[in-house]
Amino acid sequence: MSAIKAAHLYKVFGKRPESGVRRLRDGATRADLQQQGMTAAVIDATFEVDPGEIFVVMGLSGSGKSTLIRMVNGLLPLTDGEIYIHDKPLSGLGKAGLRQVRRDNVSMVFQHFALLPHRTVGENAAYALKIKGLNRADREKKAGEALEMVGLGGWGGYKPSELSGGMQQRVGLARALAAGTDIMLMDEAFSALDPLIRRGMQDQLIELQQKLEKTVLFITHDLNEAMRLGDRIAMMRDGRIEQIGTAEEILNDPASNYVSRFVADVDRTRVLTAGSIAEPPYEVLGSEQGPLMAQKILREHQPSWLLVVGRGRKPVGMVWEDDVARAVREGRKDLPFSKVHEMPVVHRDTPINELFEHSAKHLAPLVVTDDDGRVEGVIPRVTLLTAATPVVEQETDEDLEGAHA
Ligand SMILES: Nc1ncnc2c1ncn2[C@@H]1O[C@H](COP(=O)(O)OP(=O)(O)OP(=O)(O)O)[C@@H](O)[C@H]1O
Numbered sequence: 001m002s003a004i005k006a007a008h009l010y011k012v013f014g015k016r017p018e019s020g021v022r023r024l025r026d027g028a029t030r031a032d033l034q035q036q037g038m039t040a041a042v043i044d045a046t047f048e049v050d051p052g053e054i055f056v057v058m059g060l061s062g063s064g065k066s067t068l069i070r071m072v073n074g075l076l077p078l079t080d081g082e083i084y085i086h087d088k089p090l091s092g093l094g095k096a097g098l099r100q101v102r103r104d105n106v107s108m109v110f111q112h113f114a115l116l117p118h119r120t121v122g123e124n125a126a127y128a129l130k131i132k133g134l135n136r137a138d139r140e141k142k143a144g145e146a147l148e149m150v151g152l153g154g155w156g157g158y159k160p161s162e163l164s165g166g167m168q169q170r171v172g173l174a175r176a177l178a179a180g181t182d183i184m185l186m187d188e189a190f191s192a193l194d195p196l197i198r199r200g201m202q203d204q205l206i207e208l209q210q211k212l213e214k215t216v217l218f219i220t221h222d223l224n225e226a227m228r229l230g231d232r233i234a235m236m237r238d239g240r241i242e243q244i245g246t247a248e249e250i251l252n253d254p255a256s257n258y259v260s261r262f263v264a265d266v267d268r269t270r271v272l273t274a275g276s277i278a279e280p281p282y283e284v285l286g287s288e289q290g291p292l293m294a295q296k297i298l299r300e301h302q303p304s305w306l307l308v309v310g311r312g313r314k315p316v317g318m319v320w321e322d323d324v325a326r327a328v329r330e331g332r333k334d335l336p337f338s339k340v341h342e343m344p345v346v347h348r349d350t351p352i353n354e355l356f357e358h359s360a361k362h363l364a365p366l367v368v369t370d371d372d373g374r375v376e377g378v379i380p381r382v383t384l385l386t387a388a389t390p391v392v393e394q395e396t397d398e399d400l401e402g403a404h405a
Pocket residue numbers: 013014039040041059060061062063064065066067068221
């Protein structure tokens with residue numbers, strides 16, 4: 001089940017929006033509609049957001065992001081298509097039904113905080129709970145907990161104007177958290193903040209999301225923010241979604257020239273992860289396999305070292321060609337484990353720029369592991385990595401087994 005699903009969404013502003021949709025379906029462009037006095041704000045947008053995912057909609061000014069998010073929370077009627085919240089269509093809900101969805105399922109964080117200036121921080125955080133009809137004690141308790149979560153415990157009695165911009169946006173976030181909805185829509189929520197504070201807010205959102213497992217639909221025009229926050233990113237251009245994918249997919253395999261030009265300036269070392277540049281470990285030796293097998297693999301593939309894996313493909317370390325040759329010469333049956341050298345192990349999600357530290361410390365190849373600590377690949381020489389390192393297809397389990405045999 002998806003948390004949010006949009007199917008072939010259209011929003012056309014103007015006199016005869018339905019005819020606008022028909023014309024778009026027949027191949028008309030945004031400019032064609034413009035000539036007839038209509039604006040095609042969103043054109044045939046389809047996407048699904050999984051529960052617990054941060055899904056970022058990224059696009060330049062006028063690309064249709066705000067229109068899209070306002071349709072998702074039912075503030076703006078669709079011209080065509082459908083939106084589902086937890087698989088229930090929004091169309092036909094009526095005003096009361098939509099209000100209920102906003103109360104129970106979807107809360108919103110705005111760019112300019114939208115706080116009530118004459119109410120205290122605590123009252124602002126509790127705002128949605130009042131609408132829900134909670135009594136004062138429960139409201140204060142929940143709002144207090146939410147303020148605590150965003151690092152504003154103790155600020156409940158102040159007025160918003162007494163807080164900095166960053167703190168005010170934390171109040172906005174606390175208000176959405178206090179509402180207790182599982183979906184949060186965030187419209188350019190950090191765009192008005194200074195870069196440093198903005199980064200802190202991004203970190204806090206990632207941390208909160210991991211803890212609370214909220215579904216977040218986040219809108220931004222800042223590609224670096226999109227890449228930092230998004231589990232997946234939808235790239236919008238002129239009302240259409242050009243590509244949906246992870247930051248790595250968009251960087252490595254842009255769907256169009258537009259996307260490719262757009263991502264050209266991104267600092268890849270911050271976005272690409274160990275998993276995306278790891279090479280499949282052909283030269284794998286099971287820790288139970290002896291020197292003769294090691295020699296066979298070395299002869300076939302001609303590497304200068306072998307990765308040794310133990311049970312469940314957990315990394316054990318590495319042996320150099322010389323270690324193997326010596327063991328064979330000495331007629332050993334087992335690989336002497338004193339000769340297995342330590343290898344730095346990194347999780348597949350480690351950003352590339354952090355790998356340089358590892359390699360500088362160890363001067364050894366890196367082993368990249370998955371969530372279960374199993375070997376997924378190796379990065380032979382990190383010091384030679386460049387931002388443009390191509391992606392290597394990962395091997396399947398069968399391939400790895402094959403390498404063992
Ligand atoms: N109520 C409206 N009536 C007519 N046109 C509209 C309306 N709202 C938005 N538009 C137009 O729809 C297009 C998409 O606007 P939208 O605000 O969704 O884009 P955006 O990507 O959110 O841009 P920004 O980042 O500047 O807010 C624009 O051309 C805009 O002028």
